[in-house]
Amino acid sequence: MLLWRIGASALPTKVNLSRRFDHIDSTCILCNNAEESPIHLFFGCPFTRAFWASACWGLRIETSSLVTDEDIIKLILIPPNSPFPSHDQWTISLNMALIIDEIWGTRNLIQFQEGIADIHLSKKNVQTRFLEYSRVFSVSSALPAVQPTPVWTPPPHGWIKLNVDAVLNSSKSALAVVARDHQGEVLYIWGCQHHLCSPSQAEASSILWAVKLALQEHWKSIIDEGNAQVCFDALSSQDHILDWNICTIINNIRSLSSSFVSCKFRWIKRNSNSAVHSAARIALNSCQQYCFNKSNIPPPLKSVCMEDSSLCSFVCV
Template identity: 55%
Template sequence: MLIWRIGVNAIPTKENLQVRLPHIDTSCPLCNASVESSIHIFFECPFARALWAAACWGLSVDPASIRTPTDITKLIMEPPASPILAQEQWTVSLNMALVIDEIWRSRNLKQFCDVNADVMSAKRNIHSRFLEIAKAFTPDMIKPNELANFRWNPPPLGWIKINVDAALNRYKSAFAVVARDQLGEVLFLWGKIHHACPPALAEAEALHWAVQLAIKERWQNVMLEGDAKNCIEALTSDDATPD
């Protein structure tokens, strides 16, 4: 319902309320820096930008690509491509919708109860609701034969598993990296286009990029998983030397 109200511009942002109440303060209650429009409160406000980065698997949404409230609804219903399995693509829309809902909830708590918005607390709320909803719908959404073709084993407690893959054609290659914890919760997902190269080299460079990302995030206990047998065996071989 919230996403529909945003799409038809019926949500009571201060910009919309000013049409009927011309003397109200139109500043955003979370940052007090701009007029509170739908685009500002959900994408431009510093709190919103921080929450997108923290709670939506590292997804960065460019506010310049959101010009109307309808664009917000379209973004949720047709999210950017991701390396997540086809049968799990619906979870991207779910997580994005929960981010939108949590931003509006935080805004209302500040506006009406003077409760300061907290990014980490909001992130925990989103993840808790995501796991609850996903658990309820997953058995009905995934067919038994699809489950049989894919089995993901979680890492030990306190570890992070990073799945890596590379795809290529004649003109370019592409890397996808997904990081999950022991509960299977997606912590981050990354993807990038790379120049054309031989398959083995593409897989090796994807693994190298995954290691660089793990170092950047300062993760101490990391497991790498991929389908490039030669590369994985080279890393786990007793003859492997740091380079």
């Protein structure tokens, strides 16, 4: 009903009220810097822009693409540049609709009850409602007769394990890194598009990116893990004969690895690397680099992380 009222320009924002009544102060009550039109209230206000970035997996919406109130509804029903597969896109529309509803509720709380805008509380409200709705509307699947055993193993205490992977299509490649601690807690998930290159070059680039990210985070002891055997064999032995097309990348990785107190490289099978592979697939379909932390991991990635390891099921909730 709220979305219908927005699309029909029937929502009593201050701008809509000023068109019908005299002497209406049309200033946005959240920021006091602009007129409270639906587009400003839900997308242009500094409070709501920060709220979108916090509650919708870092989404930032350019208000220049919104001209009419109807455009707001189109944006929610068909999210732009969605990085998720088509069968999961409904979760984005659901989350966006709940954010719209929370913004309107916050606005009314301030307008009529002298409340305050609290991004953290609003984000919690949206997350709670999202989980409730998604459990109801998601398609349930029968559990297999035999549950798969965990395939991801945690690093020692004090170490960070970075799983890496790369995927390609006919025009580009994409890299991903998943960082987890000794308790299996997901610290960060990074993903980005990369230029088109050979599979081994893409895999080597994902390892190099993981090392650079670890340096940025000031981690001292790391384990880089992935399923690109040619790359990890090259990194595990100084005497290994390097493939010419990854020679420079491997040497750069070796040079940076000396900056850590401890740095290990470990090859694993593909079925032990499923979480980061899913992250790479999402990066391949995304128009921009992303970084999710443990508090804003999208449901599709959170689910595969939980399936990846029994430890994650206790912390990625």
